[in-house]
Amino acid sequence: MHRAKVIAAKGLAKRRVAAASAAADKHAMQNRFWRIDARPQGNDFSSALTLVEGVVPEPTDGHIVIRNAMLSMDAGTRMWLTDRTDGYQPPLETGTPMTGLVIGRVVASRHADFPEGTLVRAFGHWADYSHVDPVMTGAVKLDPAVEDLRAWFGTLGMNGWTALWGVEQTGAAKQGETVLVSAAAGATGILAVQIAKLLGCKAWGIAGGEDKCRFLTEEIGIDGAVDYKSGDVGAQLDAIGGPDTGIDVYFDNVGGPLLDSVLTRMNHYGRIAVCGLVSDYSSGTRTSPKEFDQVLMRRLRIEGFFSPDFMDQGARLTAQLKQWVDAGQLAMPYDVTHGLENTLSAYAKLFTGANVGKVIVELDQ
Amino acid sequence: MHRAKVIAAKGLAKRRVAAASAAADKHAMQNRFWRIDARPQGNDFSSALTLVEGVVPEPTDGHIVIRNAMLSMDAGTRMWLTDRTDGYQPPLETGTPMTGLVIGRVVASRHADFPEGTLVRAFGHWADYSHVDPVMTGAVKLDPAVEDLRAWFGTLGMNGWTALWGVEQTGAAKQGETVLVSAAAGATGILAVQIAKLLGCKAWGIAGGEDKCRFLTEEIGIDGAVDYKSGDVGAQLDAIGGPDTGIDVYFDNVGGPLLDSVLTRMNHYGRIAVCGLVSDYSSGTRTSPKEFDQVLMRRLRIEGFFSPDFMDQGARLTAQLKQWVDAGQLAMPYDVTHGLENTLSAYAKLFTGANVGKVIVELDQ
Numbered sequence: 001m002h003r004a005k006v007i008a009a010k011g012l013a014k015r016r017v018a019a020a021s022a023a024a025d026k027h028a029m030q031n032r033f034w035r036i037d038a039r040p041q042g043n044d045f046s047s048a049l050t051l052v053e054g055v056v057p058e059p060t061d062g063h064i065v066i067r068n069a070m071l072s073m074d075a076g077t078r079m080w081l082t083d084r085t086d087g088y089q090p091p092l093e094t095g096t097p098m099t100g101l102v103i104g105r106v107v108a109s110r111h112a113d114f115p116e117g118t119l120v121r122a123f124g125h126w127a128d129y130s131h132v133d134p135v136m137t138g139a140v141k142l143d144p145a146v147e148d149l150r151a152w153f154g155t156l157g158m159n160g161w162t163a164l165w166g167v168e169q170t171g172a173a174k175q176g177e178t179v180l181v182s183a184a185a186g187a188t189g190i191l192a193v194q195i196a197k198l199l200g201c202k203a204w205g206i207a208g209g210e211d212k213c214r215f216l217t218e219e220i221g222i223d224g225a226v227d228y229k230s231g232d233v234g235a236q237l238d239a240i241g242g243p244d245t246g247i248d249v250y251f252d253n254v255g256g257p258l259l260d261s262v263l264t265r266m267n268h269y270g271r272i273a274v275c276g277l278v279s280d281y282s283s284g285t286r287t288s289p290k291e292f293d294q295v296l297m298r299r300l301r302i303e304g305f306f307s308p309d310f311m312d313q314g315a316r317l318t319a320q321l322k323q324w325v326d327a328g329q330l331a332m333p334y335d336v337t338h339g340l341e342n343t344l345s346a347y348a349k350l351f352t353g354a355n356v357g358k359v360i361v362e363l364d365q
Numbered sequence: 366m367h368r369a370k371v372i373a374a375k376g377l378a379k380r381r382v383a384a385a386s387a388a389a390d391k392h393a394m395q396n397r398f399w400r401i402d403a404r405p406q407g408n409d410f411s412s413a414l415t416l417v418e419g420v421v422p423e424p425t426d427g428h429i430v431i432r433n434a435m436l437s438m439d440a441g442t443r444m445w446l447t448d449r450t451d452g453y454q455p456p457l458e459t460g461t462p463m464t465g466l467v468i469g470r471v472v473a474s475r476h477a478d479f480p481e482g483t484l485v486r487a488f489g490h491w492a493d494y495s496h497v498d499p500v501m502t503g504a505v506k507l508d509p510a511v512e513d514l515r516a517w518f519g520t521l522g523m524n525g526w527t528a529l530w531g532v533e534q535t536g537a538a539k540q541g542e543t544v545l546v547s548a549a550a551g552a553t554g555i556l557a558v559q560i561a562k563l564l565g566c567k568a569w570g571i572a573g574g575e576d577k578c579r580f581l582t583e584e585i586g587i588d589g590a591v592d593y594k595s596g597d598v599g600a601q602l603d604a605i606g607g608p609d610t611g612i613d614v615y616f617d618n619v620g621g622p623l624l625d626s627v628l629t630r631m632n633h634y635g636r637i638a639v640c641g642l643v644s645d646y647s648s649g650t651r652t653s654p655k656e657f658d659q660v661l662m663r664r665l666r667i668e669g670f671f672s673p674d675f676m677d678q679g680a681r682l683t684a685q686l687k688q689w690v691d692a693g694q695l696a697m698p699y700d701v702t703h704g705l706e707n708t709l710s711a712y713a714k715l716f717t718g719a720n721v722g723k724v725i726v727e728l729d730q
Contacts, residue, residue, distance in 0.1 A: 288654060
């Protein structure tokens with residue numbers, strides 16, 4: 001693994017690993033990366049991850065080294081930090097760098113398709129440099145004509161794909177139907193509500209706090225917002241779609257008790273597209289819908305989906321998303337943190353609901 | 366409503382309602398029917414339903430009177446006896462006759478499509494005679510060429526339709542896949558496992574007790590059975606489909622904790638067709654899957670279905686089922702009780718797992 005030296009160890013004793021050998025190699029590029037030292041408890045990431053120093057290895061055959069320009073913060077990665085082996089992928093091992101989507105340029109390459117200088121997005125590391133196999137990490141070359149690189153994480157990235165797939169395919173939203181999205185001020189949710197509108201649906205969002213709800217209705221222009229932190233959530237949900245209608249599609253990022261409140265307000269033959277269960281990730285609780293029998297009573301369809309499953313549809317999805325972006329029809333607010341050393345506080349925002357839109361860490365180049 | 370006289374009141378004080386007026390009308394046909402007097406607790410039906418006597422009304426405009434030849438016992442009707450208003454139809458009111466599928470001949474008619482003498486199946490009453498609107502009660506004329514009338518409840522009836530729809534449409538079972546069915550010795554389940562085989566799938570069933578399991582594997586010829594009343598159910602479920610495979614389609618009649626045990630053994634992209642939640646009906650508990658997050662982890666699809674929703678497909682479904690029946694490929698054991706007065710003990714079998722196959726009450730003609 002990486003030769004590493006601890007340079008920031010919040011809450012953990014500092015370690016100095018192989019510092020001597022790194023110093024001895026004058027030609028090696030210095031790297032810093034966030035190492036997983038333990039399974040985080042709740043949102044206490046600083047006790048579990050440590051920023052350590054090392055050197056960037058020369059790429060082995062078929063591998064590349066990416067100089068990371070920015071890191072994508074995604075709630076789904078929280079599960080990789082647990083020791084649950086029944087998740088959708090095995091947990092990341094302790095002692096290894098934290099993995100996540102990165103954007104950057106290839107600075108060293110032993111893969112013919114990704115020569116030096118190529119702008120790429122891949123599942124790399126929370127680090128200055130990512131040394132990866134581009135095929136295994138789903139690396140894609142990015143069109144340099146897109147001025148705002150951040151779009152490759154947001155509107156044109158995994159959030160965009162997920163939002164479009166979840167509303168159109170899994171949710172099978174039809175024109176005129178009512179689509180409700182939880183975590184609607186988050187990166188995927190904010191795209192899902194807009195895509196629902198673009199597909200001719202009524203779009204409602206659930207978010208925490210008056211400011212987020214007002215932002216969604218007044219700035220993003222959705223039909224209505226439910227503030228789950230305020231008052232009678234059930235009564236707010238009752239108002240969705242007007243007095244005589246309910247919810248046709250629920251794009252759920254959250255799970256938990258909110259799912260129960262929605263289940264009893266779904267229209268017959270409604271669809272629930274399960275995108276995430278963020279209420280479970282940090283709390284260690286498990287979503288166990290008490291109103292599950294509404295699946296039978298209302299003949300609902302509940303279906304989980306996951307973006308790596310439809311990678312082969314990426315070109316089509318990106319083309320559709322880019323058309324909307326170019327027409328100014330798909331907005332994405334960004335929540336940008338500067339500096340690799342500040343990654344953990346950016347990450348925590350996803351679980352405390354502190355962000356609006358896409359959370360990104362920009363690295364000094 | 367019906368003029369009625371109590372003739373059997375197990376656990377309830379006898380009542381004599383309008384006996385005098387019935388006796389006064391010498392031309393009226395005598396009727397007996399099971400009246401709902403209270404909401405049953407658990408499987409104690411005799412405290413809640415009373416067999417009462419009355420007269421058969423002359424059919425009002427658009428109505429018919431059916432001389433019931435047999436009654437179909439169906440677990441789904443248990444919910445109509447509760448006071449739950451969030452079920453798939455409103456509860457039956459106390460003081461009214463118990464409703465269920467009946468087969469019989471029209472003996473009086475004021476509906477041109479159903480003249481006297483027509484053999485019909487309809488949602489009628491647990492009674493000697495059913496006075497119904499044939500349109501509102503889904504009455505269908507039956508082909509008298511089918512010798513065994515009981516088939517119109519079983520293989521060619523609601524159980525057959527439900528089994529075929531659930532395996533083929535909701536479950537979307539594909540050739541070579543593994544289909545697991547709960548309550549596999551019940552009327553719908555026993556057809557579902559056979560239909561899975563006929564569609565080229567491996568079929569496994571869950572049933573209670575060694576005898577039922579042996580019947581399913583040796584007589585019905587399915588690939589394997591899980592005895593939920595015996596030993597380590599998890600280990601039995603692990604064996605499904607062989608050591609390297611799991612479950613592609615779960616046709617669930619039961620819900621409850623068994624659903625959790627199956628959720629963690631589903632293959633990725635598996636489908637769960639929710640046909641019934643019989644574990645809830647009598648117990649008053651609610652299925653609340655603790656392993657719900659497997660929907661996301663394994664990208665499962667869970668969907669409820671209900672036969673009245675696909676009535677328009679009935680001709681196609683019946684044609685397919687009849688082809689299999691005529692070829693001797695679809696077996697149905699019948700559990701027949703004689704006499705209207707014995708209806709409640711026949712009904713209770715559905716909830717105690719005492720039956721194999723279709724439970725029917727045959728009436729004296």
